[in-house]
Amino acid sequence: AQSVTQPDIHITVSEGASLELRCNYSYGATPYLFWYVQSPGQGLQLLLKYFSGDTLVQGIKGFEAEFKRSQSSFNLRKPSVHWSDAAEYFCAVGAKTSYDKVIFGPGTSLSVIP
Amino acid sequence: EAGVVQSPRYKIIEKKQPVAFWCNPISGHNTLYWYRQNLGQGPELLIRYENEEAVDDSQLPKDRFSAERLKGVDSTLKIQPAELGDSAVYLCASGAEWGGLAGDQETQYFGPGTRLLVL
Numbered sequence: 001a002q003s004v005t006q007p008d009i010h011i012t013v014s015e016g017a018s019l020e021l022r023c024n025y026s027y028g029a030t031p032y033l034f035w036y037v038q039s040p041g042q043g044l045q046l047l048l049k050y051f052s053g054d055t056l057v058q059g060i061k062g063f064e065a066e067f068k069r070s071q072s073s074f075n076l077r078k079p080s081v082h083w084s085d086a087a088e089y090f091c092a093v094g095a096k097t098s099y100d101k102v103i104f105g106p107g108t109s110l111s112v113i114p
Numbered sequence: 115e116a117g118v119v120q121s122p123r124y125k126i127i128e129k130k131q132p133v134a135f136w137c138n139p140i141s142g143h144n145t146l147y148w149y150r151q152n153l154g155q156g157p158e159l160l161i162r163y164e165n166e167e168a169v170d171d172s173q174l175p176k177d178r179f180s181a182e183r184l185k186g187v188d189s190t191l192k193i194q195p196a197e198l199g200d201s202a203v204y205l206c207a208s209g210a211e212w213g214g215l216a217g218d219q220e221t222q223y224f225g226p227g228t229r230l231l232v233l
Contacts (some may be wrong), residue, residue, distance in 0.1 A: 004156075034221075036224075039226035041229075042226055043118070043120075043205060043225050043226045043227050044157070044205070044207075044224040045224070046221060046222075046223070049221060073162075090156050090157075092156075095215075101159050101162065101170060102159070102222065104156030104157050104158070105156050105157050106154075106156050106188055107154070107155065
């Protein structure tokens with residue numbers, strides 16, 4: 001069964017600084033990988049996803065993530081954080097068959113200092 | 115394109131009372147998911163439907179929780195009776211049919227959720 005860890009429970013960055021949120025997964029084959037963002041009181045919004053091909057994936061709002069098979073990681077990055085990026089970020093791992101479920105990590109809460 | 119619609123957005127009930135949540139997925143999406151999200155945690159799957167069929171309900175506490183998707187479109191999740199530990203956000207998501215275009219199979223689109231407080 002697949003699993004996801006997000007080592008950082010909470011991160012604080014200054015506006016304009018770069019950001020990297022860590023995600024590690026466990027899965028027996030090449031997984032599907034996702035990053036979602038959740039603003040307070042809102043549902044989850046898909047930022048980006050990796051299914052195959054280029055390991056550097058571009059998403060919405062200026063985010064990107066890189067799939068590193070050797071490290072079982074899928075870290076999310078943004079070169080310059082905006083105050084509106086403050087939210088909860090969830091990494092998720094899915095499977096290539098309809099018999100497996102998508103598993104979400106515990107989330108990383110991002111605070112942005114003006 | 116309209117997103118996933120959920121109602122109500124908020125619900126406060128006393129323990130032992132029943133409660134129901136409603137979800138209308140994105141038009142054309144055959145797969146529907148119900149998740150529970152406890153405070154400070156990621157969503158956990160309760161049940162997944164493909165059309166009218168519940169294909170994964172292994173995490174649904176069947177003694178008090180039930181769900182239905184009679185016509186393969188909208189869905190209702192019910193708790194009866196509710197317990198204090200059921201306080202959480204209940205999220206509905208929908209996705210494209212399995213076996214469809216590559217890249218659409220596993221992308222889920224979430225509604226805003228129903229925040230339940232059991233007193």
